[in-house]
Amino acid sequence: MNRRDVLKSSSLILGYAITGGTAVAVLNGCTVDKTPDWVPMNLSHEQAVLAEHLAETILPASTSGKPGATDAQVVRFIDAVLDSYAPEEKTAFIDNLSLFDSMAMKKYDTGYTQLDQDQRLEVMEDMMGGDPMQRKAFRDFRGNTIVGFCYSEVGAKQVLKFDPVPGHPYQGCIDFEDVGTIWSITR
Amino acid sequence: MNFNSEGKEEISYDAIVVGTGISGGWAAKELCEKGLKTLVLERGRDVKHMDYPTASLEAWDVPRGGRISHEEAKDYKVQLRTGYTVDEFTKHWWVKDTDQPYEEVKPFDWIRGYHVGGRSLMWGRQSYRWANIDFEANAKEGIAIDWPIRYDDIAPWYDYVESYIGVSGRAEGLSQLPDGKFLPPMQFNCVEQHVADSIKSNYSDRIMTIGRTANLTQEHKGRGTCQNRGRCIRGCPFGAYFSSQASTLPAAYSTGNMTLRPNSIVTEVILDDANQKAKGVRIKDTETGASYEFFSKIVFLNASCLGTTSILMQSTSERFPDGMGNDSGQLGHNLMDHHFQCGASGRSDDYKDKYFKGRRPNGIYVPRFRNVDNTSKMKDFVRGYGYQGGGNRSNWQSLVGESMIGSALQEALTTPGDWAFGFHGFGEILPYYDNKVELNRDVLDKWGMPTLTFDCEIKENERAMREDMKTQAAEMCERAGLRDVHPWENRYALGLGIHEMGTARMGHDPKTSVLNKWNQIHAVKNVFVTDGACMTSAACVNPSLTYMALTARAADYAVRALNNNEI
Ligand SMILES: Cc1cc2nc3c(=O)[nH]c(=O)nc-3n(C[C@H](O)[C@H](O)[C@H](O)COP(=O)(O)OP(=O)(O)OC[C@H]3O[C@@H](n4cnc5c(N)ncnc54)[C@H](O)[C@@H]3O)c2cc1C
Ligand code: SF4
Numbered sequence: 001m002n003r004r005d006v007l008k009s010s011s012l013i014l015g016y017a018i019t020g021g022t023a024v025a026v027l028n029g030c031t032v033d034k035t036p037d038w039v040p041m042n043l044s045h046e047q048a049v050l051a052e053h054l055a056e057t058i059l060p061a062s063t064s065g066k067p068g069a070t071d072a073q074v075v076r077f078i079d080a081v082l083d084s085y086a087p088e089e090k091t092a093f094i095d096n097l098s099l100f101d102s103m104a105m106k107k108y109d110t111g112y113t114q115l116d117q118d119q120r121l122e123v124m125e126d127m128m129g130g131d132p133m134q135r136k137a138f139r140d141f142r143g144n145t146i147v148g149f150c151y152s153e154v155g156a157k158q159v160l161k162f163d164p165v166p167g168h169p170y171q172g173c174i175d176f177e178d179v180g181t182i183w184s185i186t187r
Numbered sequence: 188m189n190f191n192s193e194g195k196e197e198i199s200y201d202a203i204v205v206g207t208g209i210s211g212g213w214a215a216k217e218l219c220e221k222g223l224k225t226l227v228l229e230r231g232r233d234v235k236h237m238d239y240p241t242a243s244l245e246a247w248d249v250p251r252g253g254r255i256s257h258e259e260a261k262d263y264k265v266q267l268r269t270g271y272t273v274d275e276f277t278k279h280w281w282v283k284d285t286d287q288p289y290e291e292v293k294p295f296d297w298i299r300g301y302h303v304g305g306r307s308l309m310w311g312r313q314s315y316r317w318a319n320i321d322f323e324a325n326a327k328e329g330i331a332i333d334w335p336i337r338y339d340d341i342a343p344w345y346d347y348v349e350s351y352i353g354v355s356g357r358a359e360g361l362s363q364l365p366d367g368k369f370l371p372p373m374q375f376n377c378v379e380q381h382v383a384d385s386i387k388s389n390y391s392d393r394i395m396t397i398g399r400t401a402n403l404t405q406e407h408k409g410r411g412t413c414q415n416r417g418r419c420i421r422g423c424p425f426g427a428y429f430s431s432q433a434s435t436l437p438a439a440y441s442t443g444n445m446t447l448r449p450n451s452i453v454t455e456v457i458l459d460d461a462n463q464k465a466k467g468v469r470i471k472d473t474e475t476g477a478s479y480e481f482f483s484k485i486v487f488l489n490a491s492c493l494g495t496t497s498i499l500m501q502s503t504s505e506r507f508p509d510g511m512g513n514d515s516g517q518l519g520h521n522l523m524d525h526h527f528q529c530g531a532s533g534r535s536d537d538y539k540d541k542y543f544k545g546r547r548p549n550g551i552y553v554p555r556f557r558n559v560d561n562t563s564k565m566k567d568f569v570r571g572y573g574y575q576g577g578g579n580r581s582n583w584q585s586l587v588g589e590s591m592i593g594s595a596l597q598e599a600l601t602t603p604g605d606w607a608f609g610f611h612g613f614g615e616i617l618p619y620y621d622n623k624v625e626l627n628r629d630v631l632d633k634w635g636m637p638t639l640t641f642d643c644e645i646k647e648n649e650r651a652m653r654e655d656m657k658t659q660a661a662e663m664c665e666r667a668g669l670r671d672v673h674p675w676e677n678r679y680a681l682g683l684g685i686h687e688m689g690t691a692r693m694g695h696d697p698k699t700s701v702l703n704k705w706n707q708i709h710a711v712k713n714v715f716v717t718d719g720a721c722m723t724s725a726a727c728v729n730p731s732l733t734y735m736a737l738t739a740r741a742a743d744y745a746v747r748a749l750n751n752n753e754i
Pocket of ligand 1: 205206207208209210211212228229230231272298299300301302303304305306307309310311312313314451452453454489490491492494495498685686718719729730731732734
């Protein structure tokens with residue numbers, strides 16, 4: 001749902017025009033889809049489920065409790081970012097998702113989402129070392145997973161270090177220990 | 188809008204300023220402060236200071252993490268050629284190329300935005316003085332025509348504008364890059380300090396200094412200190428970099444003498460046949476499509492190099508069939524820029540336990556070292572180049588192209604990569620008569636105005652310089668002990684440097700130039716051009732500080748001349 005839809009639908013459901021405060025909350029909270037009834041714009045429901053599992057294999061939540069791709073709703077970024085692709089690139093990216101499933105079928109005779117963790121990693125390894133199409137499918141998906149994660153609020157604030165206003169002066173040579181992780185903001 | 192006692196829009200002023208960008212903001216401030224009732228005309232919409240809708244948005248606040256959609260990108264085909272300027276955070280600052288197309292006999296990248304503040308909102312803020320060798324070069328080498336001014340003519344005006352806008356930097360005592368009135372310099376980071384030290388011990392002909400930038404390293408004239416957000420291009424809530432909004436326009440406004448009229452495309456300067464002076468300008472209101480005339484004693488054209496050139500070309504009359512002030516036939520010729528997209532980079536194995544804090548809106552600078560004296564003369568090219576660039580420590584972005592996954596990737600995400608360092612050359616382009624822009628009356632833009640046709644390219648001198656730019660950059664990286672040293676060169680077409688200039692040049696002689704030493708049109712003495720169009724050569728440093736100084740100088744002269752009834 002985009003912002004306008006949220007505003008429209010909530011005012012319809014609630015039966016009254018949104019007052020200032022509510023409108024601000026909706027505007028601030030929902031610029032990227034966070035509603036539970038999220039509907040992908042470019043992926044089918046099945047593709048979105050597959051993509052969510054692929055992303056979590058690439059960037060899993062850690063045992064120590066650090067969030068992973070699912071926590072960061074990376075699939076929503078991937079679905080949305082496809083609108084920045086030329087139509088033929090978009091189609092290729094989406095079509096290539098099925099290559100992960102084919103690889104799973106070939107090796108284990110079942111779809112990717114049915115595999116256990118080790119099998120998933122195996123499939124990823126095989127894609128990584130596969131034919132040019134498979135390698136491309138892997139690379140493109142992996143790249144979007146990383147970008148989507150680091151551009152998410154969860155990734156930026158819980159795994160990386162978020163510092164919107166670093167302050168004066170710029171310090172060009174401090175101990176890494178004092179920061180401990182990478183800055184999230186790149187622009 | 189100014190209304191007179193009958194409630195009608197005022198139509199007569201002491202001065203008219205066209206454009207509110209870097210140079211127009213300065214013209215407005217100076218003329219208003221000197222007591223002239225000034226009408227400031229701007230083709231774009233109004234943007235007030237703090238009117239920066241994306242200044243504090245994060246990647247998750249905007250669609251696609253900030254990438255522009257494929258559909259919308261169709262409107263910005265040229266503006267996207269920089270690769271860094273148009274995204275969800277900045278798209279509202281750029282012209283839609285579909286609104287104002289232009290023809291490229293040879294490629295030209297015309298990167299621009301139409302709104303109050305012009306490109307002062309998006310500029311890179313690097314601010315360097317010209318030196319005497321720059322003003323003397325044409326005469327000494329017999330290239331094009333001589334500049335009608337020298338460094339001494341402009342030096343006090345550099346002092347004046349630097350003191351007002353605030354430029355941070357380090358004094359280095361170089362004759363080829365004069366020092367300015369600096370606020371405290373920003374810091375190098377570890378790898379930059381390392382490279383600077385290496386240059387110092389390996390070379391006697393060059394140094395590396397911190398960039399001189401119009402970002403405030405301390406509070407200045409009511410504006411705040413830079414907080415190192417690195418998001419200047421979106422507009423700064425602290426007013427910590429120079430823009431017309433944060434600096435010159437408020438000053439002009441506070442005099443009570445300024446009337447700012449946005450949404451007003453100046454279509455021509457109107458000539459008064461009786462006395463061969465301009466009597467005012469004609470505009471088209473972009474909201475209503477209606478035309479109006481406004482009158483004044485003097486006109487300052489600051490619509491940017493190509494905007495001003497278009498206006499002059501459109502201002503035809505019996506006296507000036509080829510465009511106002513174009514007796515010399517030079518209008519639209521000698522188009523210049525700075526050539527770049529060429530340099531070298533490398534990685535460091537050191538400082539693994541070091542990091543940085545802040546997104547410093549500034550880099551390094553290696554001032555020109557070629558052809559600055561007899562010992563630095565080059566055989567295969569004249570003039571020179573400087574390097575911008577800098578060092579940083581790579582982050583998660585460098586992982587995108589790799590292949591690790593799972594917990595290894597999770598771990599790598601929080602570990603910084605190598606320190607990397609790069610030099611990026613910016614070189615002088617000579618004024619070539621055949622590098623030109625013409626008015627195309629057959630193809631009209633969204634507002635019904637003629638469009639432009641570009642025909643220009645870099646030539647042998649620039650190509651030879653680029654080879655040296657690459658080689659020297661790589662050598663300095665090697666000597667600093669960097670590894671994976673990679674000399675590189677990308678596509679460059681004129682315009683991409685976003686320093687377009689030269690199409691209505693200054694000179695001594697009306698037969699070979701459009702403007703005189705006071706930026707006055709030789710033949711129409713009450714019209715002043717003080718944007719990039721006025722430049723007689725390009726030097727190799729970023730030009731906007733020079734436009735500001737020339738503007739303040741010309742405004743000072745104009746008001747004196749006006750008071751003495753000379754114009
Ligand atoms: C991304 C970027 C980085 C840059 N980095 C640097 C840098 O580091 N250092 C540096 O020195 N320079 C830099 N520049 C260049 C700098 O922005 C320009 O040199 C400077 O803005 C030129 O000032 P100006 O007043 O001539 O034109 P502009 O700032 O472009 O302003 C012109 C104004 O005139 C208006 N206008 C145009 N036509 C008309 C008309 N017909 N009627 C009414 N109004 C009109 C426009 O809408 C605009 O507001 C950079 C530019 C960009 C885009
Ligand atoms: S880097 Fe400095 S000047 Fe630029 S936007 Fe941030 S605080 Fe403002």
